[in-house]
Amino acid sequence: MMKDWNIHIPDLPPEGEEIVLNVPPDKMRQRIGEDEPLTPVENLTGVLRVEPGRKGEIMVRGRVETRLSASCDRCLKAFSLPVGEDVTIIYRPAEDQEDLEELEAEDLNEAFYSGEDIDLWPVIAEHLVLGLPIKALCREDCPGLCPKCGRDLSESACQCEIEAGRPEFGALSAIRDKLPEK
Numbered sequence: 001m002m003k004d005w006n007i008h009i010p011d012l013p014p015e016g017e018e019i020v021l022n023v024p025p026d027k028m029r030q031r032i033g034e035d036e037p038l039t040p041v042e043n044l045t046g047v048l049r050v051e052p053g054r055k056g057e058i059m060v061r062g063r064v065e066t067r068l069s070a071s072c073d074r075c076l077k078a079f080s081l082p083v084g085e086d087v088t089i090i091y092r093p094a095e096d097q098e099d100l101e102e103l104e105a106e107d108l109n110e111a112f113y114s115g116e117d118i119d120l121w122p123v124i125a126e127h128l129v130l131g132l133p134i135k136a137l138c139r140e141d142c143p144g145l146c147p148k149c150g151r152d153l154s155e156s157a158c159q160c161e162i163e164a165g166r167p168e169f170g171a172l173s174a175i176r177d178k179l180p181e182k
């Protein structure tokens, strides 16, 4: 029986099986490490196809999605950020079970397991972290805050903009104005 992000290998049928994820934020929070900037506010959802391969390999393929609480890098407002990542990973059996911690996967699409169970959470968490944007924006064209008066420009414009034009740009457009037209 597949439950949440755990695979119990003896229960895996030869043709494989699908895991339908629907995990509440609370349950994710119990597993999120201190160095993982994940703040889920909605269920983790997704479908993962799990198939046994050769030599004890277990293939996992699918997609995971959730929403995280974030604050906009431009206007600082809190919003919920959708994060979704495709997951494709091959779990290989660790030959020496003692060394599981020391085994370094060659790439992101590879991991190791020992025993009869695979805990998918570390790989899911890794993918969610990778899916985080470099800049979190509440919306693509968020105008942000006025650097001068601090007003939220998505709510209303301020008067600063006219005078606050950067001097070098002002100088440049002054020169451009003087150039003869082609």
Ligand SMILES: [Zn+2]
Pocket: 072, 073, 074, 075, 076, 077, 137, 138, 139, 142, 143, 144
């Ligand atoms: Zn914003």
Ligand SMILES: [Zn+2]
Pocket: 146, 147, 148, 149, 150, 151, 158, 159, 160, 161
């Ligand atoms: Zn302003």
